[in-house]
Amino acid sequence: MTWLGVPAVRRAARVTLVACLGFYLCRYVFGLPAMAPYALFGAVALGALSTIPGSPRQRSATLIAVLPVGWALVTAGTLLSVSDWAAAAGMFVLGFAVSFVGVGGPRLVGLAAGMQLLYILPCFPPYDPGSLPQRLAGLTLAVVLLAAAELLLWPDRTPEPYRERLAKAVSLLAACFDALADDWSGREGRSRLAALLPEATEAAEALRPSRLPPELRPASAGRRDRALSSAAGTARLLVGRAADLYFLEDREAVTLPASARLLRAAAGCTDTVAAWLYGKGPLPDTDRLRAALTEFRAARAATDPSGLPPERLELGALALSLGEWTKSLVFATRIAAGERPRTPVGEGMFWYAYRGTPYLWWHRLRENLTPRSVAFQGALRLAAALAVARLVAGVFDLSHGFWVLLTILTVLRASAAETRSALKPAVIGTIAGSVVAAGVLLLGLDPTVYAVVLPVVMLTGLAAGPLLGLGWSQALFTLVITFVFAQVTPVDWRLAEVRVLDVVIGAAVGLLIGLFAWPRGGAGELQRAAANFMAASAPVVRETVAVMARGAQPAGALPSARRASLLAEASYALYQSERHPGAKVDWQATLLAGHHAVRGAEALIRSCPAGGLLPCETQLTAAAEDVAACYTRAAAALRRGDPMPDVPPPVPVPWPNDLGQDLYIIADLRVWLLALRDDLAGRREPVGTAEAKATQPADGAV
Known part of the structure; x- marks a missing residue:
């Protein structure tokens, strides 16, 4: 493999070529020294400090699209450099805004650090509004050259699109459904399902945001990404339901033939979804699945369940929920394709399908505008650190004070522990680079030597960070800065001394802010957020049963x-990006328990008649309260920092046997409630196993 086969080296080569070409054109061809630093640092900001997702064409288009924002930041920095307080205030406001808008999607997250630098560079003295045209021209030259380089110079391979990852998971899910249908139809399918489930589970889990690099997550505020994310979550739940059905071997289940036909229709729909996601088939619809669900319900209506034990109804209830979730998967896929349904459904699962893009952006910003949002915390922490550093640099009249702020961008992490771990290599690397730089400057070399050496050192420095670590990149970038300023203004060996001082001050400010502003990072907020999610899931359980049993009006538990x-x-997602020696809680399983409560409630309320179970309202309410109490206990334990508590045996509730067709709805509710208990216990056992082991009642239990 050649060095250009390494993505980090290719990227470093592109940025180096663009930065040096722009710098040399401005400095030596155009004779505009005020323009040259912006051509160089503009390329570094958007090429090295930014991570833009997508294909080379998409990255190039993104660079051109953000150019007006870059102009606004350079203009604001130039005008606010009139005083230290104005520059610091601007740094706080713009620093927060640039970071916080990252909640809108991975493209904005990847651009945040680079865009911060576009304000930092001009917000220091000298106050020179007259040089603004040259500064903007330098930035424009850098962006245009960088956009062209993305297309023409060693373009990176386009990463596997999220759609294809989702297509793989859905395709395996379709194969699982087909194997289940074969098994229920009397053909060999069980061994095939056993072989498929591990692969399908891994493919579905690989869609979790925490398992993906930030730039590949469907995390934007728009309808398409919201729908893809919803489809992935539904696929994960469907795989879990397929596993439940694998464990549930019941040849005497009521409506087994109808369940097999429903599974066959679900397999066909998911296969069509996968084909569309791969770009090899038409947009799926729900007609076939809707007909299969109608047929299944008709088959249940034609069979009187009175007097039957609950186990005989369990498989059908599981199959019905699988069919309803498959319909949600198809619906989400159609929204991702750009379809806007004609009939609004209020604040349901797909509320965003009926909203315009501006509203969705405002909604995303508003829901994260809370101290409990890690996006809000991160943006406020960074903005405060940058503003304080700008004020310190101005008050003490630090030469080249923008290095202080650049250090904060480099070392400040989500937690105080992560920040401390970055400080040592950053400071040691800077000192080492400064010693070498001072020695070079003492030689009194001609500026032409610096111009010749600059590309080599810049290429090595930009590649060293990803390949060798922060210390190497800081050392080499110190040399880069030295060689750049040696070509713009007269310098001596004290420039290296200033560089060390600025880096130490920036590191100290970053460390102090990190210690006082949410020092635990993702771990602390995850504990609180997961507890809140568990606590919010308890009312969902109570409210869903109340709606189904007595027709109560939803009170907002689901939203x-x-x-x-x-x-x-x-x-x-933030927690997963940090280093943690070990966790007392299986966070992934914990969040799954909450999602199962929400998704199951949505499917039940949407598909089952409400208010028809008054004769057994007391029993159902007791069963719901039992499960809700498990969620409440889990929330309390998480708030204390304890592991998830053991789930006690379910409270035995007499199973009614004289309600006719309503027994099927009770079976649907019972399956959901028992599955929630299994989720909280961290088990993947067949639904009902825990109850059977704990109580083994003669007449069953809800």
Whole structure:
């Protein structure tokens, strides 16, 4: 493999070529020294400090699209450098805004650090509004050259699109459904399902945001990404339901033939979804699945369940929920394709399908505008550190004070522990680079030597960070800065001394802010967010049973739980990006328990008649309260920092046998409630196993 086969080296080579070409054109061809630093640092900001997802064409288009924002930041920095207080205030406001808008998607997250630098560079003295045209021209030259380089110079391979990852998971899910249908139809399918389940589970889990690099997550505020994320979550739940059905071997189940036909239709729908996601088939619809669900319900209506034990109804209830979730998967896929349903459904699972893009962006910003959001915390922490550093640099009249702020961008992490771990290599690398730089400057070399050596040192420095670590990149970048300023203004060996001082001050400010502003990072917020999600799931259980049993009006439990889930998932994604020696809690399983409560409730309320179970309202309410109490206990334990508590045996509730067709709805509720208990216990056992082991009642239990 050649060095250009390494992505980090290719990227470093592109940025080096663009930065040096822009710098040399401005400095030696155009004779505009005020323009040259912006051509160089503009390329570094958007090429090295930024991570832009997508294909080379998409990255190039993104660079051109953000150019006006870069102009605004350079203009604001130039004008606010009139005083230290104005520059620091601007740094706080713009620093927060640039970081916080990252909640809108991975493209904005990847651009945040680079865009911060576009304000930092001009916000220091000298106050020279007259040089603004040259500064903007330098930035424009850098962006245009960088956009062209993305297309023409060693373009990176396009990463596997999220759609293809989702297609793989859905394709394996379809194969699982087909194997189940074969098994239920009397053909060999059980061994095939046993072989498929591990692969399908891994493919579905690989879709979790915490398992993906930030730039590949479907995390934007728009309908498409929201729908893809919803489809992935539904696919994960469907795989879990397929595992439940694998463990549930019941040849005497009521409506087994109808269940097999429903599974066959679900397999066909998911296979069509996978084909569309791969770009090899038409957009799927729910007509076939809707007909299969109608047929299944008709088959249940034609069979009187009175007097039957609950186990005889369990498989059908599981199959029905699988069919309903498959319909949700198809619906989410159609929204991802750009379809806007004609009939609004209020604040349900797909509320975003009926909203315009501006509203969705505002909604995303508003729901994260809380101290409990890790995005809000991170943006506020960084903004405060940058503003304090700018004020310190101005008050003490630090030469080249922007190095202080650049150090904060380099070392400040989500937690105080992560920040401390970055400080040592950053400071040691800077000192080492400064010693070498001072020695070079003492030689009194001609500036032409610096111009010749600059590309080599810059290429090595930009590649060293990803390949060798922060210390090497800081050492080599110190040399880069030295060689750049040696070509713009007269310098001596004290420039290296100033560099060390600025880095130490920046590191100290970053460390102090990190210690006082949410020092635990993702771990602390995840504990709170997961507890809130568990606590919000308890009312979902109570409310769903109340709606189904006595026709109560929903009181907002589902929207509240959805909001809590968003904060919990964001906290978990940040937690996964940090280093943790060990966890007392299986966070992934914990969040799954919450999602299962929300998704199951949505499916039940959507598909089952409400208010028809008054004769057994007391029993159902007791069963719901039993499960809700498990969620409440889990929330309390998480708030204390304890592991998830053991789930006690379910409270035995007499199983009614004289309600006719309503027994099927009770079976649907019972299966959901027992599955929630299994989720909280961290087990993947067949639904009902825990109850059978604990109580083994003669007449069953809800």
